[in-house]
Each structure stands twice: as structure tokens, then as C-alpha cells.
Amino acid sequence: MTAKTIHLPAMKHLVIFFTFWSPLFLVAVIPTSAFALQTHAAPEGLYVHQIGHVLFAIAMFGFALRIRRSRLNKQKSWRLMSVGAILFALWNGWAFIGHILAMLISKGDFSRGSDGLKSILVLNSPIDVLYYLFKMDHFLCFPALLFIYLALKRMTAQPADSAGSEKNPQ
């Protein structure tokens, strides 16, 4: 009868494996220190949304700028498109401020009307007035979309050769 022996090289590999992996395993199983997952508290959503507005604004400004600097600017349709993009960029700035004002305004400034809805805003401070004004963002985003629509309509009305492409920039 022969006793089973573990070969030395295999033993060495096991030691190395446990030396390196055991601390990580411990960190993973201790619930109080679960660093692997980051929690997402409530304000994060607003921050991400605001970052989204900034990106949207940059995108629209960049789009308008590139149109202005390119040969596309010779076509009225693309000039209309660039105006729409600029208005969208401004709308993003407008909405960005609107979200900040919504955060700053006191909940107590809204009071219930006779209909039972919180349909009355008490203008206690300039923030309340600004909040009311900045809530009317459709005055910017609607014209922005209207200009884009007019640009597209003009492009479709043009002959195929000179609509979207630069084939006939004149």
C-alpha cells in the first residue's frame, strides 16, 4: 500500500493562489464594507440630468458652429437648421437654470387653491418670480424645433441633388 503524496509544485501553486485571492474574498463577503457597489442617492439623478443638459447644449452649439463654418452655410435650409440648434442650446441653458431654481424654491411657496390643487405660487422672493418665468421653457424649445422643421421642409422641397448634401452648395 502506498500513501498518497502531494507534489511540491502543486502545493506551491495553491499557497500562491490563496495568498493573493483570500483578502479579496474577505472584502467581498463582509457586508459592512461592500465597496464593489456604489449607492446612488437621490440628488445623483438631478446631477446626471443637469450634465445631460450641458452635453445637449454643447452638442447643439457645436452642430450650429460646424454648419456656420462649412459650405453648408451657403444653403438657407442649413442656416435655418443652425438657428434651430442654437435655440436648442439656449433652451438647455434655460432648463438648467430652471432645475436649479426648482431646487431652491421652498415647498411652502405653493398653496392650494379652491380646486384643491397646489395651483397658487406665493411670490415671496425673486427666486419665486424667476421660477415662474423659467418654467415657460416652451417659448424656446418650440421655436427651436420649428426652425429645424422649416429647414427640413426646405430641404425636401429642393431638388434631390442639392437637398441635404453639398453637391450644389450655391
Add this chain to the structure above:
Amino acid sequence: MTHISLYPLWGIDIVGSLAMLFLSSLCLRQVLILYKRDREDALNTYLMWLIIALFVFCIFRSLGHLVKHLLVFSDHSDIWARIAPLSGGLNTVTFVVIFAVTLFFRNVLIFMNRMTSDRVRIETTSRQLLSLNQDIESVVSDRTRAEMALNLAHEIRNPVMIIGGLLRRMYRTASDESEQGQKYQQEIKHQIDQLESLVAGLEDIQSVSQDHFKTVELNELLRDAVEMVQPEAESKGIEMSYQPSTTKLPLKGNQQYLKVALLHLLRNGIEACSVGNYIKITTELSRQGPLVLIRDDGPGIPKQVLKHIFEPFYSTRDGATGLGLPYVRQIIKEHRGEIRITNNKEKGITVELRIPSHLNELQEK
């Protein structure tokens, strides 16, 4: 303390949201029409993606606002509180999508500009090719006509001359012939005279072709030729430069013939050179008249080949006719010019082309 009703604000929001829904749908419709018109147009495709992203943004935003008002008015604010994060989240995603789509606009413009410039270049080359084809056709037609006329003249000259001579002699010696016979002989002599002048006319065709010589500006002609072969040189990685003389180089010549000759010389240079080589073309006004120099730093021509380079049917390349350079020399000779090809001291060859201006002759004419 001032109070203000939120109803006007809500009214604007509802009407605005509905208008945005309507307008974004119209935008989508327009961009789809544009896209379907030319699906291969990069700019139309790009616009379609951008408008789709804006359309999705408008849908999420406007529907979110409308649902909010609907739930608040129907006293279901608690449901809205649960939906609101999802609506806001989707809104944010559309912002990022619009941002991402817009990033590609620059690339689309670069792509479109490249396509436009390539198209212009192709159109220019195509026009030049067409013009060259016409030139070659005209050259070939002239040559064929002249050759046929010369052959014909050569073939009929001798018999006509002999017949003419014999008849004249007969006419002088035969004094006792009847009146009718003399009349016939006179008629034959008249016809023979006509045939002789026809032969002379056929022989003159070659010189008549000289009438096609007009004032040509050599710098302009060479610029056209260089522009035609430049893309070929670029595609082979050969640097081709052209430095015309500061003064104009007018000469009396045949534009088509000269252009064909210059193109042939330039193409020979391009075929001989490879990546990293250069071809320098310069012109100047020498004492003997306009001078064209075409230098390259290619492999050069071996001495034993250089001796035979202008001989017809002599070629070291497979598939070549060996008629190119003899033809070039023929054209230059017809312009009373000179062509020399020499190996450079270091690398490559120099083609030296001297063409007298002949302007005085043209003015005399």
C-alpha cells in the same frame, strides 16, 4: 404678499407639449422623405439619425409632462412620484444620445468634403480624358489621311507621268492625224493634266497639315498636361512639381500633337519612377527658343538601351509597342524641334525638349 396662479403655466406646458409632439412627428416625416430620396447620401443618413434622436427626446419629454398633468389633476400624484424618476432618466438618456450623434457630424462633413473634392477631381479628369481622346482622334485622322494620300500619290504618280509624257510626244509628232484623232488626243492630254495636278495635290496634303499650326502657349499646355497626370503620380507616391518660366512661351505649333507628346513623356517618367521619387518639370526661354526640362531621380536608362530609345518597335517593357518615343520625336521634328534624353550624373534622367517658336512664320502667313 403677491399670489400668482399656476394655471397659465400649466396651460402653456400642455399646449407646448402637444405642439412639440406634433412638430417632432412632422420633422420625422420630412427627414424620412429626405432619406428615402437618397439612401446613400451620408448627410441625409446623418440627419435622419439626429432627427430620430430629437424625436425620441420630444416624445419622452412631452409625454412625461402630459402624464404628469393628467395624474396630478386626477389626484394621482403618488403614481407620478413613482414614474417621475423613470421619465427623467429616459429624458437624460436622450440628451446623451443626441450628444453622441452630434459628435459624428464633424466626421460626416469631412467625409462629404472628401467626396465632393474627389467628385470634382474625377469630373475634371474625365473632361480632360475626353478632350485628349478628341485630340488623339484628330491626330490619328490627320495622319491616316496624309498617309493614304501619300500612298495613293506614290502608286499612281509613275504610270500617270509615263502616259502623260508619251501622249505629249505623240501629240507633237502626229501632225498628219485626222481632225477627229487630234481632238481625241487633246481630250486625253487634258485629262492627263488633271490627273497630274491631282497627284501633286495629294502630295501636298502633308504640307497642308502644317496649316493646323497655331500660336500655342507652352507653359499653359504643359500645365494642362501636368494636371492630367498629377493624380497618377500621387497614387504612385511620386512627387511631381512644375515650375514654369516667368515669361510666357508662345510658339507656332499643333496643340494636340504637342500635348500628346508631352503627356507621353510625363507618363514614361511616372512609369519608370517609384515611391519617393520626384519628377521636376521646368520651362525657360533659351537662345534657341522655348525649352522644356523633365528631370527625375528614377532608375535611369542603361547606355545600351539609350542608344536605341528613339528606334521604332524598340522596347524593354512587356506589352509596349515601342512606338511611343519615336512618335514623340516625330512630333517634335515636325515642329523643327529637338529632343534629347540623357542620364543624370547621380540618378534618373533628363528629357530636354527644344521647340523653336516659329512665330515670324505665322505672322508672315
